[in-house]
Amino acid sequence: MPSKFSYQPCREFNVVVLGAGGVGKSCLTAQFVHNEWIESYDPTIEDSYRTQRAVDGRQVMLEILDTAGTEQFGGCHSAFKFPFASLTPSKVAMRDLYMKTGQGFLLVFSIASRTSFEELETLRDDIIRIKDDEDIPIVIVGNKADLEDQRAVDRAKAFSLSQRWSAPYYEASARTRTNVDEAFIDLCRQMLRRDDNPDDMRDDPYPLRADDPAAKRRRRKRRKEKCAIL
């Protein structure tokens, strides 16, 4: 763990939630941001998408960026497919802007939709291209885990993707509020770690140059261990 542990000011991070339309990512966001004791949720006010959490004893202020409601027309839909729309995820104008400011990304698919899973690949490419950074903190979320009987994406497939990207994978359900906080908090940890170690080196047992392939491989290996299922 980093040495500078105590009494740090509240960090602010932008988290971008991405995924095809209809995967319920906005539900995840709403679940995470929405305080349960607030009777009604008003998304039009300034801090509608801000939330402060304690992560490993440190206060983190998160701003969740979500283009919910605007990405459907190129997206894929588990129930109903358009002949061409599902194959070509069209870009939402806002998305690029969000990606640019994002420091962590939650890539969401629905375990009941294969196409939504496949779209993640493109999304990650866009992120890496826009951020010009391969190690950008990412968490993969298989949403709608409560719809086990409609599962269209095998766990194994998701795991293999998780390993390939060395990004943790969570199966979550916004409806039952399972693993929602966990996924976001995991992302926070990754962002905090990067923040503490700009070179991602400090906690490496074999300090090497950043672009050393061996170090990267090790780092990747380390991340691989983090996979969570329900």
Place this chain on the structure above:
Amino acid sequence: MLNNQGARTSLQVAPLTIQKTRGGPNGGSSDVVDSTNGCLDSQMTPPATPNSLQENCNEPVSSPVFHNFLRAFYPFHPDYVTSDSTVTLPLSEGDVVLVHSIHTNGWADGTLLANGARGWLPTNYCESYDPEEMRSLLKALLNFWDLMRSTLVNDSEMFGNQEYMKGIIAGVRYLLEQTQCLTRECALVQRHEGLRRSRKSLLSELSSLVKTARRLQDAQRMIGTEDINDVVDEMILKAFRIITKGVRFLDILDDDRRSRIPSVTVMTTLQEEVLIPLTPPADPASLSATQNYTTAAETRTSDCGEYSGPASSTGDAAQERVSCGSRLSSGHLQQSTNARRASQNSLLQTNRLSSTISHRVSLAGPSPCSQPQNLVSERLETCHDAFLSHLGSFIGRLQLQSQSRPSLAIAIKQSATSGGELLLVVDVVCAHTSVSVDALEQARTAMYNRIQDLVHTARDILSNSEPEMEEDVIVPHDNVRLLGAATGCVKATGECVAKTRWVIERIGDFEFEFDNGTLGIDFGLSDLASISEEQFQHSQPSGAESPSVAESIVSETATVSSRANSVTSATPAHARSFSIDKPLPEVPRVASPVSEEPMSHPSLLAVPQPQSFLFDGSNSSVVSSVTSLRPDLPPLPRISTTSLPTESYSPTEPSAIQEAEFHAFRSESMTATSSGSGSTYLSRDSESIIISQTSTRATTPDITQAPKTQPSLSNLSVSESLAPTDDDEAESRLLEKTYAHELIFNKEGQVTGGSLPALVERLTTHESTPDALFVSTFYLTFRLFCTPVALTEALIERFDYVGEAPHIAAPVRLRTYNVFKGWLESQWREETDREALVLIKEFAEHRLTAVLPSAGKRLFDLAEKVSVIDGALVPRLVSSMSKTSSSLAQLVPADTPLPATVISRSQMNALANWKIGGTSPSILDFDPLEVARQLTMKQMSLFCSIMPEELLGSRWTKFGGVDAPNVKGMSVFTTGLTNLVVDTILHFEEAKKRAMVIKQWIKISNHCSLLHNYDALMAITCGLTDTSIKRLKMTWDAVPTKRKDMLKGLLTTVDFNQNFKVLRARLHDQVPPCLPFLGMFLTDLTFVDVGNPATKTSDTGLTVINFDKHTRSAKSIGELQRFQIPYRLAELPDLQQWLATEVERVREKEKAGANAQATHYRKSLLLEPREAQQLRTPIDGPSVPIASSMFSWMRGNAGPSQA
């Protein structure tokens, strides 16, 4: 706040040490002192937030449980109650108290329901009162009270809307239903004489309230000349009495049931059913009330033990005490206490007389939430209220017998200014009527004269007062004159306002832009304004001895000053005679009457502390150390809200400086309360907010206002003698079926939840027109929470069951028909509503025709028509939701000439050439202004075609947007525009050319911004900041700095930070024509949809429709519709067509299968390759050759297309 009530159970007491402490009358063996010291310490250090009070508690309750009602367990009649200055509330056993706040020291600020008196009471004498049967009624009273107290709602709104009356009726009905006593013929009622009487008395009280409410409505319509304020006060008192009687009724029932417990086994099963345990038992198996109470006490005590030391030691005592008699047994005990109360009442009565004038008058000052009011009637109300509050405050001061001159001058100035404002309104109304209204003119003149009179009087007094007089005190003799003048003003104003209202009603309300604050802008009133101004100049110099103080007072709002007036005057007296330190009294031994001995306490001799000490930790700890000898609780909180008699105070006038200090103190306490950091009070939140910001209404209703001055339980016989017709009417009202108790309201009185029948009832209410937002929300969204068939059935049921209540049947049935009619005429959606048609036809043909033949026929015809014609019969307005006359008024008049187009002949030719198959022109060929205009026209036509139903329930996100073709069309175009920007820039090989295109787009987006086309602005700036464009360093270097700065400015407009703060602010004040960024609305609607549950749970545990969610959607949609107004610009069809084709061209590229992003980025890399130091490749490290690394990010793309 209301949601807290859900968590309340009968076993949970306020999270304070509400404990039945037993102590000796002398109250102080040493061990008790020790433990109390600990207790004191813990209480003197208030926790950071009220929540932390719960921290030690094992209960999983996330917020403190606050008890709205307490019931006195012991009589509480301290000696000092009878002293003039005290505000301690004497309690009799069984009194029920509405709690406003509870101080951490255990004293609660409450209103005694029996007589409406307000004051402090010791919570350890009380227990929470919330029996199942009463819950609905108690909740209704809370709503009632909150409404009365709310300054956000004006009177006419408040009582034009009779839902709150309904709530109380439904509450009584619920009580009787729960106790199986709904009808007179019930076995229980027949059997038990006392119960019968009690029930009857309850009902007559209810009918009395209903009558008063009707009188209020009449008063509002100016039929009577009665002062509305009096009626409101009376209503509150009556509502209180209903509760009191309800409690009494329940007690009798309880007694009866207890007395029958031994015989339960021999009872018939039928009777057994009747015997529902009245207090929800902690252990369902136990029927014994005594046991329940013991359990309650135990729980409570153990809870208390967590907070404070001494509680546990008294646990046994409490238990013992509790077990000897749970709920109060009526009878003689009450008799004696009543007698005592009667004498108190008369005392209070005399005390309160003087305070009546400023009672409610002070409430109507500007509230922070009040919006600019343009309706003349609203304006009239506001001005009238402001004027009255100024006068009221002034009169209140006069009561003090002494008046410092500066404050007099200021008070007069305030009064006259607000009076002038009021006259201004009256004049506007006068000018607005074509026929001159003599009566109004007369009244206006009378009022004018009165005000002038007042000002003259004040001027005389101010200029004539002897200079040698100390303190510039106005002599009592002058006071009488002032008082006469001021009362004259009040009277004249009342008449004038009444006449004005009458006129407004005749001519209809209208909007009028008043210039706030400046009296000089006149409508024939400048004379008065100048006169008053002049007079102030006369009076000011003499009164300006302490200008800074005067300044501070002027800046106070009317409300504050008037309240502060009564409160400050109360405080010093209170502090003197009563000591600041006020322990909770000790709980008496069993049934023995208490005699409190606080007067003998040493701390009483202490000098009164500075006023702020309650909120000052160090100060109060000093106090606590001083008082640590006592086994008692920390100081009695300063009374901040109780209105007190002013007459009885010592003549020493709190100087203006004191007052100013007090204001400071007030604001301090406000912060403390609202932030929770002070944690001095635990309040129902509405209460605390209202208390600290505005004055209170009828906090202590004047006893003389009530027709029956002895409202307590002893006058059962009096109510017995009421005419039987009252009773019958109450009966019939009760028996009238209603779902009113299934509605949930928010503080503003808007419906936030309800069952379908309840919502339908609200929709067809007979008392008033339901508010527009409710109706439009209902029509727009009902398909989301019920089927058309279910709605039809509910409406038909409403039509039927209202027949049981003949006096309201006719209007309700008409309204039901109107709902059907409105639905069929303008809201019908054939594809979904078809299935309900059969039912509607049947209903129209038979049931409706039987009652209202012509309506039945009309409805049947409509139903026939909708099935033939597709779509609405009556064309819907483009915006049917929120288009108000004001927004329409903003439209550019039709005869305004269109702005000339900016297009040259050659440009036209180029387009014509393109149309016949020639080469396509470039974006650079056109004038940016014209491109922006035509783009805006094109987008607006798409935007205007969006139907409200497309935006409901996240429809557009489902099934590829088939149900929302227009939303889809608009979004696709916008996305295409972004891609077009990128495409056109990357089109050129030379950096300079690319820079020109960038420049052109920046100009276009700037013009879009000037046209308020935020959708295009967003799309174009997104294109310009796209990764593929952003990285083109050479190109951007060639773009002039001026344009780059322009882009920066534009980007701040569409910045998404803080949830589009900038854009939202702009849209808020924007008048059409304007094209908002659609994506923001879509995101908002999505989150309203997914972030709010479909149902909510009411206090009574019923699951009802979350209407709040739908209201939010409807509001958002209404906001969008507000902008569905076309631009008035000249069309250039060719240019629009070219733009559309260009967008389509780019989109086609995408459709062809290539990832537009990827294509663009690749092209971008080809145009301006990465520089050497940037060669850190994303995936494979630097060892990989450049060529492959350049495209390595592409690898992933193969995945999805193959899969």
